Amino acid sequence: MREFAASSALLRNIAPRGKRHKLLAVSSGGGHWIQLLRVSAAFDTCEVTFVTTHESYRSQVKDCRFWTVNDSNLSSKLGLAKTAAQLTRIIWAEMPDVVISTGAAPGYFALRLARLIGARTIWLDSIANVEKLSISGSKISRYADLWLTQWPHLARPKGPHYVGSVL
Numbered sequence: 223m224r225e226f227a228a229s230s231a232l233l234r235n236i237a238p239r240g241k242r243h244k245l246l247a248v249s250s251g252g253g254h255w256i257q258l259l260r261v262s263a264a265f266d267t268c269e270v271t272f273v274t275t276h277e278s279y280r281s282q283v284k285d286c287r288f289w290t291v292n293d294s295n296l297s298s299k300l301g302l303a304k305t306a307a308q309l310t311r312i313i314w315a316e317m318p319d320v321v322i323s324t325g326a327a328p329g330y331f332a333l334r335l336a337r338l339i340g341a342r343t344i345w346l347d348s349i350a351n352v353e354k355l356s357i358s359g360s361k362i363s364r365y366a367d368l369w370l371t372q373w374p375h376l377a378r379p380k381g382p383h384y385v386g387s388v389l
Contacts, residue, residue, distance in 0.1 A: 246318035
C-alpha cells in the first residue's frame with residue numbers, strides 16, 4: 223500500500239513538529255467508504271474526523287468524531303447544493319489541516335472547500351474506475367495537493383499519480 227506511504231509522508235510535512243494534524247476524512251458510502259477505511263492507518267498520528275453519507279458507519283470509527291452529509295450526485299442539483307452546504311458547516315466547525323477523500327460528490331466538495339481555508343488536500347480515486355477516472359476525480363486535479371489513482375495506466379505526469387493500490 224504505497225498510498226499509505228505517500229499520504230503519511232504528506233501528513234508529516236504539512237504541520238509544525240509536535241502539532242497533531244486535524245484530518246477530515248470524507249467519502250460517500252459503499253466502496254468509497256471501504257477504501258477510506260483501508261488507508262486510515264495512515265491517519266494514526268492525526269486527530270481524525272470522518273464524514274460520510276451513512277449514519278450506520280459511525281460504529282466503524284468509534285474513537286473518532288463523525289458527521290453525516292446528504293448523499294448526492296449529478297442527477298440532483300438540489301441534493302448537491304445541500305451536500306455542499308453541510309460540508310461548509312462541517313469544515314468551518316472542524317477547521318482541518320488536511321482533507322482526504324476517496325470520493326465521490328461529498329469528497330469533491332470537501333476538497334474544494336478545504337482549499338478556501340488553507341487546508342492541504344488528498345484525493346484517492348476509486349479503484350472501481352478501471353477505464354477512466356471518476357467524474358469527481360477528473361474534476362478535482364487543481365484542488366488536490368496529492369492526486370492519486372489506483373491504476374497505473376490512468377497515471378499522468380501532472381497527475382493523477384500511481385503509487386500502488388489499496389487492494
